[in-house]
Amino acid sequence: MKTRKVLIIDDDQLTREQIARELRRQYCDTLMSGSGQEGMEIFIREDISILLLDVKLPDIDGLEFLKQAKALKPRCEVIMITGYGSETVAIQSLRRGAIDYLEKPIDFDQLAAAIGRAQEKLSEKEDLLYKNTVLLIEDDEGALYALKRFLEKEGYELFTANNGKDGLNLIEHNKIDVLITDINIGDMNGIDILREAKKLYKDIEGIVVTGQKDETLAIESLRAGAMDYLTKPINLDELLLSLKKVIDSINLNRDRLYRNRELKISSEIIAKMNEELERRIEDRSRELSQTQAQLFQTSKLATLGEMSAGLAHEINQPLGGIALICANIKKCIERGKLTEPMLLNDVADIQKSVQRMTKVIQHMRTFARQDTLKFIDVDVVSTIDSALNLLGEQLRLHEIDVVLDYGADLPRILGEPFQLEQVWINLMSNARDAMDEKGSKIKDGRLPPEAYRKKLAIAVSYDAPQQCIKAVFSDNGTGISSEQQRRIFEPFFTTKEVGKGSGLGLSITYGIIESHKARIELESQQGSGATFTVSLPVGGADAA
Amino acid sequence: MSKKILIIDDDRVSRSLTQKALQAEDYAITSVEDGPKGVTAYLNSLASAPFDLIVLDIGMKGMDGLRVLKMIRQEEASRGIPGAKVRSVPVIMLTASVEHRQKAFETGCSDYMVKPVAAGMLLTKIRERLLQESSPQDGRQGQTP
Numbered sequence: 222m223k224t225r226k227v228l229i230i231d232d233d234q235l236t237r238e239q240i241a242r243e244l245r246r247q248y249c250d251t252l253m254s255g256s257g258q259e260g261m262e263i264f265i266r267e268d269i270s271i272l273l274l275d276v277k278l279p280d281i282d283g284l285e286f287l288k289q290a291k292a293l294k295p296r297c298e299v300i301m302i303t304g305y306g307s308e309t310v311a312i313q314s315l316r317r318g319a320i321d322y323l324e325k326p327i328d329f330d331q332l333a334a335a336i337g338r339a340q341e342k343l344s345e346k347e348d349l350l351y352k353n354t355v356l357l358i359e360d361d362e363g364a365l366y367a368l369k370r371f372l373e374k375e376g377y378e379l380f381t382a383n384n385g386k387d388g389l390n391l392i393e394h395n396k397i398d399v400l401i402t403d404i405n406i407g408d409m410n411g412i413d414i415l416r417e418a419k420k421l422y423k424d425i426e427g428i429v430v431t432g433q434k435d436e437t438l439a440i441e442s443l444r445a446g447a448m449d450y451l452t453k454p455i456n457l458d459e460l461l462l463s464l465k466k467v468i469d470s471i472n473l474n475r476d477r478l479y480r481n482r483e484l485k486i487s488s489e490i491i492a493k494m495n496e497e498l499e500r501r502i503e504d505r506s507r508e509l510s511q512t513q514a515q516l517f518q519t520s521k522l523a524t525l526g527e528m529s530a531g532l533a534h535e536i537n538q539p540l541g542g543i544a545l546i547c548a549n550i551k552k553c554i555e556r557g558k559l560t561e562p563m564l565l566n567d568v569a570d571i572q573k574s575v576q577r578m579t580k581v582i583q584h585m586r587t588f589a590r591q592d593t594l595k596f597i598d599v600d601v602v603s604t605i606d607s608a609l610n611l612l613g614e615q616l617r618l619h620e621i622d623v624v625l626d627y628g629a630d631l632p633r634i635l636g637e638p639f640q641l642e643q644v645w646i647n648l649m650s651n652a653r654d655a656m657d658e659k660g661s662k663i664k665d666g667r668l669p670p671e672a673y674r675k676k677l678a679i680a681v682s683y684d685a686p687q688q689c690i691k692a693v694f695s696d697n698g699t700g701i702s703s704e705q706q707r708r709i710f711e712p713f714f715t716t717k718e719v720g721k722g723s724g725l726g727l728s729i730t731y732g733i734i735e736s737h738k739a740r741i742e743l744e745s746q747q748g749s750g751a752t753f754t755v756s757l758p759v760g761g762a763d764a765a
Numbered sequence: 766m767s768k769k770i771l772i773i774d775d776d777r778v779s780r781s782l783t784q785k786a787l788q789a790e791d792y793a794i795t796s797v798e799d800g801p802k803g804v805t806a807y808l809n810s811l812a813s814a815p816f817d818l819i820v821l822d823i824g825m826k827g828m829d830g831l832r833v834l835k836m837i838r839q840e841e842a843s844r845g846i847p848g849a850k851v852r853s854v855p856v857i858m859l860t861a862s863v864e865h866r867q868k869a870f871e872t873g874c875s876d877y878m879v880k881p882v883a884a885g886m887l888l889t890k891i892r893e894r895l896l897q898e899s900s901p902q903d904g905r906q907g908q909t910p
Contacts (some may be wrong), residue, residue, distance in 0.1 A: 433827075434827075436804075436828040440805050440808070443801060443802060450801065
């Protein structure tokens with residue numbers, strides 16, 4: 222049998238010695254080195270089939286070494302030696318072409334499996350036939366010699382011993398597949414030899430040769446772990462059959478062991494990849510939620526800009542009133558006609574106007590602030606009213622009739638008043654834009670002329686069976702095509718001209734609605750307006 | 766859980782026929798090709814999950830079926846503390862001739878069939894046996910004390 226050269230590179234001498242011992246048992250020609258530099262020199266100089274490589278070398282990074290080694294000799298199989306619990310490095314090295322990895326402290330079953338798999342892979346490449354090894358223990362020298370010659374002719378690698386002690390010694394230092402022992406050996410009982418051998422290496426299989434009519438001993442040896450027994454005088458056909466059976470079983474077990482290891486490695490790689498993927502997804506979602514918070518703020522500011530027209534009006538009106546009152550008072554003083562009740566009345570009017578302005582400004586302030594979500598008991602109608610307070614004047618300037626239909630005795634919901642207000646403002650501004658567009662299209666003849674009156678209907682009602690408040694906003698603007706309906710809640714999707722809309726309004730609306738565990742539905746036909754229905758669960762986000 | 770059945774028969778053809786006959790049912794089958802292996806399988810099974818039934822050929826080379834049965838019954842007797850859980854396992858014996866019949870029942874087999882065995886017949890007998898096993902009040906026939 223051809224021996225393979227194995228190179229062990231590890232700075233820990235004990236580890237090197239341990240592995241080398243196991244490798245010699247598996248008939249490998251073993252070379253050792255304690256440093257990366259020297260290891261690389263040996264690796265280049267010698268014909269190395271299997272390389273066992275420590276990840277942590279004093280002079281060279283193991284992963285880097287692996288890369289170089291694989292580049293220099295792609296046929297060479299590499300097994301990495303890693304510290305306990307450093308799976309990340311292990312997985313990395315597997316990805317870079319290592320066939321297996323061993324964790325320190327070295328587990329010998331694992332080492333055997335790793336070396337076995339490496340050998341198997343090499344044999345696949347070299348098309349080498351692996352000879353199974355058989356140890357014969359028999360005190361009759363003649364029979365021993367005859368059996369040895371017979372089995373060697375059959376293609377087995379033979380070891381022989383004429384006493385138990387020598388036999389066990391051979392087993393300890395060589396990789397024996399099958400042990401065939403006579404039940405009566407001078408110094409030891411065959412069953413005991415088998416038990417000892419099994420203690421040394423679990424994967425050794427045994428066949429015990431018993432005398433005729435010795436069923437009790439046969440049963441005993443089977444119970445001691447023998448896979449089969451033969452009765453004397455040995456029938457050579459039976460021997461071959463039995464041996465073949467045992468070897469088949471060994472190969473099956475070995476195959477199972479290797480495949481299990483492969484499975485374990487693959488599943489570890491997959492687990493690692495999963496972990497990475499999850500981490501990335503987490504990062505992404507965190508980024509996304511940050512962006513969304515930013516967008517929310519941006520859109521609020523944009524709305525704020527849009528509202529400044531309305532705001533100017535809201536403040537101008539009371540200011541005008543105050544100016545008027547002041548002029549009136551001045552005139553009265555000049556004419557000496559100022560009476561105390563008149564003055565009191567005027568001052569009260571001024572106070573009222575000031576209060577009105579204060580209210581508007583306070584409102585703007587709370588609206589523009591980036592609030593963290595605070596769900597409170599809230600009346601949906603009042604939030605729509607506040608939205609109308611901000612936007613109502615604008616709607617009037619755009620000649621839009623607002624029709625309100627609020628149901629009686631509406632239950633309150635749990636929600637964030639300013640966010641809800643933002644939803645209504647978004648819906649109303651969209652309705653306004655849609656109706657403006659239709660108006661201008663009719664005006665410049667892109668749509669057939671008709672008596673067009675812009676109308677926004679807002680209805681709020683309680684849906685008892687579904688336990689939710691329904692707020693319905695219907696306009697009679699241009700409507701939304703089914704293609705657009707599909708994408709309308711996507712961020713940055715807009716049909717408005719450049720510079721007119723950010724494309725964020727509805728996606729933010731959608732976010733807010735989601736956080737309220739509410740639903741938004743859209744019904745529209747191109748050309749004849751759109752209806753948005755927001756259903757808010759009574760009992761709030763917690764109940765849903 | 767499926768019932769565990771042990772087949773002990775040294776004739777490969779006969780063994781595989783028996784095995785085939787039992788495949789129709791959901792049995793966990795172990796088959797061995799001689800007496801000592803049968804006894805070993807039986808003894809090893811006692812520690813974890815004992816067999817529910819054994820199909821045993823009488824005419825085997827070396828250790829014959831009667832001796833296997835004898836060892837099994839001896840083992841049971843040595844473990845059989847009155848009222849203990851270890852119950853004697855039903856053994857159906859197969860033979861090429863009728864002359865062993867008396868001897869077989871004396872040794873303690875539960876049933877007896879002459880080869881060639883009809884698959885359906887064997888299966889029926891096994892079902893019957895296992896059914897009796899699961900209803901504990903019945904007495905077992907052909908059992909020596």
